[in-house]
Amino acid sequence: MSERPNAPAYAPARDDAAGAADAAALFRRAFGAEPAGVWAAPGRVNLIGEHVDYAGGICLPFALAQRTFAAVAPRADGRLRLVSDFDGAEAEPVEIALAEVGPGSPAGWAGYAAGAIWAQQAAGDLPADLGGFDIAITSDVPVGGGLSSSAALECSVALAARELAAEAPDEAARRRLVTACMRAENEVVGAATGGLDQRIALLGEAGSALAIDFGADTDEQVPCDLGAAGLELLVIDTRAAHSLADGQYASRRGVIDAVAAAAGAEVLREVADPLAHAEAWAAGSVPAGEDPDRWADTVRRRVGHVLSENERTTAAIAQLRAGDFAGFGESMCASHASLRDDYEVSCAELDLAVDTAMAHGALGARMTGGGFGGSAIALVRAEDEREVAGAIAAAFAEAGFTAPAFLAATPSGGARRVG
Known part of the structure:
Protein backbone atom coordinates (compact mmCIF):
# COMPACT_ATOMS: atom_id res chain seq x y z
CA MET A 1 0.00 0.00 0.00
CA SER A 2 1.42 3.42 -0.92
CA GLU A 3 2.16 6.00 1.77
CA ARG A 4 -0.59 8.58 2.23
CA PRO A 5 0.22 12.17 1.20
CA ASN A 6 2.05 14.19 3.85
CA ALA A 7 2.61 11.10 6.01
CA PRO A 8 5.16 12.10 8.66
CA ALA A 9 8.70 10.76 8.24
CA TYR A 10 10.48 9.69 11.44
CA ALA A 11 14.23 9.82 12.04
CA PRO A 12 15.87 6.46 12.87
CA ALA A 13 17.67 5.62 16.10
CA ARG A 14 20.13 2.75 15.69
CA ASP A 15 20.86 0.63 18.75
CA ASP A 16 24.39 -0.08 19.99
CA ALA A 17 24.94 -3.10 17.77
CA ALA A 18 23.63 -1.56 14.55
CA GLY A 19 25.39 1.76 15.04
CA ALA A 20 28.68 0.11 15.93
CA ALA A 21 28.46 -2.25 12.96
CA ASP A 22 27.72 0.56 10.51
CA ALA A 23 30.53 2.76 11.84
CA ALA A 24 33.00 -0.14 11.73
CA ALA A 25 31.95 -0.99 8.17
CA LEU A 26 32.51 2.61 7.09
CA PHE A 27 35.92 2.53 8.78
CA ARG A 28 36.90 -0.63 6.89
CA ARG A 29 35.79 0.82 3.56
CA ALA A 30 37.68 4.06 4.13
CA PHE A 31 40.85 2.78 5.74
CA GLY A 32 41.10 -0.92 4.90
CA ALA A 33 41.53 -1.98 8.52
CA GLU A 34 39.55 -2.66 11.70
CA PRO A 35 38.83 0.08 14.24
CA ALA A 36 40.03 -0.27 17.82
CA GLY A 37 36.50 0.44 18.99
CA VAL A 38 33.31 2.43 18.46
CA TRP A 39 32.03 5.23 20.68
CA ALA A 40 28.67 6.98 20.59
CA ALA A 41 27.37 10.30 21.88
CA PRO A 42 23.76 11.52 21.75
CA GLY A 43 22.00 14.50 20.36
CA ARG A 44 19.87 16.41 22.79
CA VAL A 45 16.59 18.19 23.13
CA ASN A 46 16.24 21.09 25.54
CA LEU A 47 12.88 20.99 27.27
CA ILE A 48 13.14 24.60 28.45
CA GLY A 49 15.79 27.17 29.32
CA GLU A 50 16.84 28.52 25.93
CA HIS A 51 19.58 31.06 25.27
CA VAL A 52 20.43 31.31 28.95
CA ASP A 53 23.38 28.93 29.39
CA TYR A 54 25.90 31.60 28.42
CA ALA A 55 24.19 34.04 30.81
CA GLY A 56 24.68 31.80 33.85
CA GLY A 57 21.11 30.56 33.61
CA ILE A 58 19.20 27.33 34.11
CA CYS A 59 18.45 24.73 31.40
CA LEU A 60 16.62 21.40 31.31
CA PRO A 61 17.82 19.15 28.46
CA PHE A 62 17.81 15.40 28.01
CA ALA A 63 19.89 13.16 25.78
CA LEU A 64 18.24 11.59 22.74
CA ALA A 65 18.31 8.00 21.54
CA GLN A 66 19.63 9.37 18.22
CA ARG A 67 23.43 9.31 18.39
CA THR A 68 26.64 9.86 16.48
CA PHE A 69 28.89 6.78 16.22
CA ALA A 70 32.66 7.14 15.87
CA ALA A 71 34.81 4.16 14.87
CA VAL A 72 38.39 5.00 15.81
CA ALA A 73 41.88 3.52 15.68
CA PRO A 74 45.18 5.08 16.77
CA ARG A 75 47.96 6.07 14.39
CA ALA A 76 51.68 6.61 14.97
CA ASP A 77 52.52 9.47 12.58
CA GLY A 78 50.87 12.46 14.25
CA ARG A 79 48.07 12.72 11.70
CA LEU A 80 44.28 12.53 11.63
CA ARG A 81 42.21 10.95 8.88
CA LEU A 82 38.47 11.53 9.15
CA VAL A 83 35.59 10.26 7.04
CA SER A 84 31.81 10.47 7.43
CA ASP A 85 28.64 9.44 5.66
CA PHE A 86 26.70 12.59 6.52
CA ASP A 87 23.74 13.04 4.16
CA GLY A 88 24.09 9.39 3.19
CA ALA A 89 27.14 10.02 1.02
CA GLU A 90 30.69 8.94 1.80
CA ALA A 91 33.09 11.78 1.08
CA GLU A 92 36.81 11.44 0.62
CA PRO A 93 38.64 11.35 3.96
CA VAL A 94 39.90 14.61 5.41
CA GLU A 95 43.57 14.33 6.38
CA ILE A 96 45.46 16.78 8.57
CA ALA A 97 48.50 16.78 10.86
CA LEU A 98 47.64 17.22 14.53
CA ALA A 99 50.11 20.12 14.60
CA GLU A 100 48.00 21.91 11.96
CA VAL A 101 44.74 21.74 13.92
CA GLY A 102 43.69 25.10 15.31
CA PRO A 103 41.27 27.99 14.74
CA GLY A 104 39.63 27.48 11.35
CA SER A 105 41.58 24.30 10.56
CA PRO A 106 40.28 21.92 9.43
CA ALA A 107 37.17 23.54 8.01
CA GLY A 108 33.70 22.02 8.00
CA TRP A 109 32.47 19.07 10.03
CA ALA A 110 35.99 17.70 10.56
CA GLY A 111 36.82 20.76 12.67
CA TYR A 112 34.46 19.59 15.41
CA ALA A 113 36.15 16.20 15.64
CA ALA A 114 39.73 17.38 15.26
CA GLY A 115 39.07 20.25 17.65
CA ALA A 116 37.91 17.86 20.36
CA ILE A 117 41.34 16.21 20.25
CA TRP A 118 43.27 19.49 19.95
CA ALA A 119 41.52 20.99 22.98
CA GLN A 120 42.36 17.97 25.15
CA GLN A 121 46.00 18.26 24.14
CA ALA A 122 45.96 21.98 24.93
CA ALA A 123 44.57 21.21 28.39
CA GLY A 124 47.18 18.53 29.06
CA ASP A 125 44.62 15.72 29.11
CA LEU A 126 46.14 14.05 26.04
CA PRO A 127 49.89 13.76 25.37
CA ALA A 128 51.58 16.42 23.27
CA ASP A 129 53.22 13.70 21.13
CA LEU A 130 49.92 11.95 20.38
CA GLY A 131 50.22 9.60 17.42
CA GLY A 132 46.93 10.57 15.78
CA PHE A 133 43.80 8.66 14.79
CA ASP A 134 41.75 7.30 11.93
CA ILE A 135 38.09 8.20 12.53
CA ALA A 136 34.90 7.15 10.73
CA ILE A 137 31.62 8.87 11.61
CA THR A 138 28.00 7.88 11.05
CA SER A 139 25.09 9.60 12.73
CA ASP A 140 21.35 9.50 13.37
CA VAL A 141 21.28 13.04 14.80
CA PRO A 142 19.74 15.31 12.16
CA VAL A 143 22.40 17.75 10.95
CA GLY A 144 21.19 21.34 11.14
CA GLY A 145 18.12 20.33 13.14
CA GLY A 146 19.07 22.20 16.29
CA LEU A 147 19.45 18.90 18.14
CA SER A 148 23.17 19.26 18.84
CA SER A 149 24.66 17.18 16.06
CA SER A 150 27.88 19.14 16.53
CA ALA A 151 28.26 18.25 20.22
CA ALA A 152 27.41 14.61 19.49
CA LEU A 153 30.27 14.57 16.99
CA GLU A 154 32.70 16.33 19.34
CA CYS A 155 31.86 14.19 22.35
CA SER A 156 31.98 10.81 20.59
CA VAL A 157 35.45 11.59 19.24
CA ALA A 158 36.66 13.24 22.45
CA LEU A 159 35.70 10.21 24.52
CA ALA A 160 37.26 7.80 22.02
CA ALA A 161 40.55 9.70 22.00
CA ARG A 162 40.62 9.90 25.78
CA GLU A 163 40.00 6.18 26.25
CA LEU A 164 42.47 5.11 23.55
CA ALA A 165 45.29 7.48 24.52
CA ALA A 166 44.82 7.77 28.27
CA GLU A 167 42.12 6.04 30.29
CA ALA A 168 38.37 5.73 30.64
CA PRO A 169 37.34 9.03 32.25
CA ASP A 170 35.69 9.25 35.65
CA GLU A 171 33.02 11.89 36.24
CA ALA A 172 35.58 14.62 36.90
CA ALA A 173 37.37 13.78 33.67
CA ARG A 174 34.07 13.76 31.78
CA ARG A 175 33.51 17.29 33.01
CA ARG A 176 36.89 18.26 31.60
CA LEU A 177 35.79 16.71 28.32
CA VAL A 178 32.79 19.06 28.39
CA THR A 179 35.18 22.00 28.55
CA ALA A 180 37.37 20.58 25.79
CA CYS A 181 34.43 20.08 23.45
CA MET A 182 33.17 23.60 24.13
CA ARG A 183 36.61 24.92 23.28
CA ALA A 184 36.66 22.90 20.05
CA GLU A 185 33.43 24.50 18.90
CA ASN A 186 34.25 28.02 20.07
CA GLU A 187 37.88 28.21 18.96
CA VAL A 188 38.42 25.72 16.13
CA VAL A 189 35.02 25.92 14.42
CA GLY A 190 34.26 29.49 15.46
CA ALA A 191 30.67 28.84 16.54
CA ALA A 192 29.60 30.27 19.89
CA THR A 193 28.34 27.65 22.35
CA GLY A 194 27.50 27.96 26.02
CA GLY A 195 28.10 24.35 27.03
CA LEU A 196 24.60 22.96 27.43
CA ASP A 197 24.99 20.59 24.49
CA GLN A 198 28.32 19.13 25.52
CA ARG A 199 27.24 18.74 29.13
CA ILE A 200 24.13 16.70 28.41
CA ALA A 201 25.94 14.63 25.74
CA LEU A 202 28.54 13.52 28.29
CA LEU A 203 26.50 13.48 31.52
CA GLY A 204 22.98 12.48 30.44
CA GLU A 205 21.26 9.49 32.04
CA ALA A 206 18.47 7.30 30.67
CA GLY A 207 15.05 8.20 32.07
CA SER A 208 16.08 11.64 33.29
CA ALA A 209 16.46 15.23 32.21
CA LEU A 210 19.43 17.17 33.52
CA ALA A 211 18.72 20.42 35.38
CA ILE A 212 21.83 22.50 34.75
CA ASP A 213 22.52 25.67 36.71
CA PHE A 214 25.31 27.37 34.80
CA GLY A 215 25.62 30.17 37.34
CA ALA A 216 26.33 27.77 40.19
CA ASP A 217 28.06 25.25 37.86
CA THR A 218 25.88 22.43 39.20
CA ASP A 219 23.58 19.87 37.64
CA GLU A 220 21.02 17.40 38.92
CA GLN A 221 19.18 14.49 37.33
CA VAL A 222 15.39 15.03 37.25
CA PRO A 223 13.21 11.95 36.60
CA CYS A 224 11.37 12.38 33.30
CA ASP A 225 9.02 9.43 32.78
CA LEU A 226 6.61 10.85 30.24
Missing part, protein backbone atom coordinates in the same frame (compact mmCIF):
# COMPACT_ATOMS: atom_id res chain seq x y z
CA GLY A 227 5.40 7.38 29.26
CA ALA A 228 4.03 6.71 32.74
CA ALA A 229 1.81 9.77 32.29
CA GLY A 230 0.68 8.62 28.85
CA LEU A 231 2.68 11.37 27.15
CA GLU A 232 5.38 11.64 24.51
CA LEU A 233 7.69 14.40 23.43
CA LEU A 234 7.41 14.86 19.68
CA VAL A 235 10.40 16.54 18.01
CA ILE A 236 9.74 18.33 14.73
CA ASP A 237 12.83 18.96 12.60
CA THR A 238 11.56 21.77 10.40
CA ARG A 239 14.38 21.28 7.87
CA ALA A 240 14.63 25.07 7.76
CA ALA A 241 18.19 26.28 7.27
CA HIS A 242 19.98 26.37 10.63
CA SER A 243 23.53 27.43 11.38
CA LEU A 244 24.99 28.90 14.54
CA ALA A 245 28.14 30.01 12.73
CA ASP A 246 26.38 32.66 10.62
CA GLY A 247 26.42 35.36 13.29
CA GLN A 248 22.82 35.40 14.48
CA TYR A 249 23.46 33.37 17.63
CA ALA A 250 26.60 35.38 18.32
CA SER A 251 24.78 38.68 17.91
CA ARG A 252 22.20 37.73 20.55
CA ARG A 253 24.86 36.48 22.90
CA GLY A 254 26.93 39.58 22.24
CA VAL A 255 24.25 41.84 23.71
CA ILE A 256 23.89 39.71 26.84
CA ASP A 257 27.65 39.44 27.36
CA ALA A 258 28.14 43.17 26.82
CA VAL A 259 25.48 44.18 29.35
CA ALA A 260 27.06 41.86 31.93
CA ALA A 261 30.55 43.19 31.22
CA ALA A 262 29.39 46.80 31.47
CA ALA A 263 28.02 45.97 34.92
CA GLY A 264 31.34 44.43 35.95
CA ALA A 265 30.03 40.86 35.95
CA GLU A 266 31.09 37.73 34.09
CA VAL A 267 27.52 36.67 33.28
CA LEU A 268 24.16 38.43 33.30
CA ARG A 269 22.79 36.39 36.19
CA GLU A 270 25.34 38.01 38.51
CA VAL A 271 24.07 41.51 37.69
CA ALA A 272 21.85 43.33 40.18
CA ASP A 273 19.05 45.24 38.40
CA PRO A 274 19.98 43.93 34.95
CA LEU A 275 17.28 45.93 33.15
CA ALA A 276 18.71 49.19 34.44
CA HIS A 277 22.17 48.15 33.29
CA ALA A 278 20.70 47.12 29.93
CA GLU A 279 19.18 50.57 29.48
CA ALA A 280 22.46 52.29 30.35
CA TRP A 281 24.50 50.08 28.03
CA ALA A 282 22.02 50.50 25.17
CA ALA A 283 22.21 54.29 25.42
CA GLY A 284 25.95 54.20 24.83
CA SER A 285 26.10 51.52 22.16
CA VAL A 286 23.59 52.49 19.48
CA PRO A 287 24.68 50.90 16.18
CA ALA A 288 25.28 53.23 13.25
CA GLY A 289 22.02 54.03 11.51
CA GLU A 290 19.86 52.52 14.27
CA ASP A 291 17.09 54.50 15.98
CA PRO A 292 18.12 54.92 19.65
CA ASP A 293 14.65 54.21 21.03
CA ARG A 294 14.24 51.12 18.89
CA TRP A 295 17.69 49.88 19.92
CA ALA A 296 16.92 50.45 23.61
CA ASP A 297 13.70 48.45 23.24
CA THR A 298 15.57 45.62 21.50
CA VAL A 299 18.17 45.41 24.28
CA ARG A 300 15.45 45.47 26.97
CA ARG A 301 13.65 42.61 25.27
CA ARG A 302 16.83 40.57 24.86
CA VAL A 303 17.70 40.90 28.54
CA GLY A 304 14.06 40.47 29.54
CA HIS A 305 13.93 37.10 27.79
CA VAL A 306 16.91 35.79 29.76
CA LEU A 307 15.38 36.93 33.06
CA SER A 308 11.92 35.51 32.37
CA GLU A 309 13.28 32.27 30.90
CA ASN A 310 15.21 31.55 34.09
CA GLU A 311 12.02 32.04 36.10
CA ARG A 312 10.07 29.77 33.75
CA THR A 313 12.71 27.07 33.86
CA THR A 314 12.81 27.05 37.65
CA ALA A 315 9.02 26.68 37.67
CA ALA A 316 9.12 23.99 34.97
CA ILE A 317 11.60 21.86 36.93
CA ALA A 318 9.24 21.93 39.90
CA GLN A 319 6.31 21.10 37.61
CA LEU A 320 8.17 18.12 36.14
CA ARG A 321 9.05 16.80 39.59
CA ALA A 322 5.42 17.14 40.68
CA GLY A 323 4.02 15.53 37.53
CA ASP A 324 2.18 18.76 36.67
CA PHE A 325 2.37 18.30 32.92
CA ALA A 326 -0.40 20.80 32.19
CA GLY A 327 1.61 23.47 33.97
CA PHE A 328 4.79 22.27 32.27
CA GLY A 329 3.09 22.66 28.90
CA GLU A 330 2.08 26.22 29.74
CA SER A 331 5.69 27.00 30.63
CA MET A 332 6.79 25.61 27.25
CA CYS A 333 4.34 27.86 25.41
CA ALA A 334 5.42 30.94 27.36
CA SER A 335 9.04 30.12 26.55
CA HIS A 336 8.29 29.98 22.85
CA ALA A 337 6.45 33.30 22.93
CA SER A 338 9.45 34.95 24.59
CA LEU A 339 11.91 33.41 22.13
CA ARG A 340 9.72 34.52 19.23
CA ASP A 341 8.85 38.03 20.37
CA ASP A 342 11.64 39.17 22.71
CA TYR A 343 14.73 37.24 21.61
CA GLU A 344 13.57 36.99 17.99
CA VAL A 345 15.20 33.65 17.22
CA SER A 346 12.17 31.80 15.85
CA CYS A 347 11.09 31.61 12.21
CA ALA A 348 7.96 30.91 10.19
CA GLU A 349 8.53 27.14 10.13
CA LEU A 350 9.08 26.90 13.89
CA ASP A 351 6.02 29.04 14.60
CA LEU A 352 3.86 26.94 12.27
CA ALA A 353 5.00 23.71 13.95
CA VAL A 354 4.24 25.09 17.41
CA ASP A 355 0.89 26.63 16.47
CA THR A 356 -0.28 23.50 14.63
CA ALA A 357 0.71 21.22 17.51
CA MET A 358 -1.24 23.36 19.97
CA ALA A 359 -4.26 23.48 17.66
CA HIS A 360 -4.29 19.66 17.63
CA GLY A 361 -4.24 19.04 21.36
CA ALA A 362 -0.62 19.36 22.48
CA LEU A 363 -0.18 20.26 26.15
CA GLY A 364 2.68 22.56 25.23
CA ALA A 365 5.07 23.32 22.39
CA ARG A 366 8.12 25.48 21.75
CA MET A 367 11.17 25.88 19.56
CA THR A 368 14.25 24.18 20.95
CA GLY A 369 17.93 24.84 20.37
CA GLY A 370 19.52 28.01 19.05
CA GLY A 371 16.68 28.83 16.69
CA PHE A 372 16.72 30.48 13.25
CA GLY A 373 15.44 27.14 11.94
CA GLY A 374 16.07 23.77 13.46
CA SER A 375 13.54 21.96 15.61
CA ALA A 376 10.44 22.44 17.71
CA ILE A 377 9.08 20.13 20.40
CA ALA A 378 5.52 19.32 21.42
CA LEU A 379 4.32 17.56 24.57
CA VAL A 380 1.48 15.34 23.35
CA ARG A 381 -0.68 12.49 24.55
CA ALA A 382 0.81 9.24 23.29
CA GLU A 383 -2.33 8.32 21.39
CA ASP A 384 -2.30 11.69 19.61
CA GLU A 385 1.34 11.69 18.49
CA ARG A 386 0.82 10.47 14.93
CA GLU A 387 -2.20 12.72 14.43
CA VAL A 388 -0.25 15.78 15.57
CA ALA A 389 2.71 14.86 13.37
CA GLY A 390 0.42 14.35 10.39
CA ALA A 391 -1.25 17.71 10.95
CA ILE A 392 2.12 19.45 11.06
CA ALA A 393 3.28 17.67 7.89
CA ALA A 394 0.07 18.75 6.13
CA ALA A 395 0.43 22.34 7.34
CA PHE A 396 4.00 22.48 6.03
CA ALA A 397 2.90 21.15 2.65
CA GLU A 398 0.12 23.72 2.44
CA ALA A 399 2.56 26.52 3.31
CA GLY A 400 5.03 25.36 0.67
CA PHE A 401 7.72 24.53 3.24
CA THR A 402 10.16 21.63 3.00
CA ALA A 403 8.60 18.51 4.52
CA PRO A 404 9.57 18.20 8.20
CA ALA A 405 11.00 15.11 9.86
CA PHE A 406 9.93 13.80 13.25
CA LEU A 407 11.28 11.78 16.11
CA ALA A 408 9.73 10.58 19.35
CA ALA A 409 12.20 11.71 22.00
CA THR A 410 13.16 9.35 24.82
CA PRO A 411 15.48 10.44 27.68
CA SER A 412 18.62 8.41 27.02
CA GLY A 413 22.15 7.92 28.29
CA GLY A 414 25.26 9.96 27.56
CA ALA A 415 28.40 9.22 25.57
CA ARG A 416 29.97 5.77 25.98
CA ARG A 417 31.79 2.98 24.20
CA VAL A 418 29.40 0.75 22.23
CA GLY A 419 31.70 -1.55 20.28
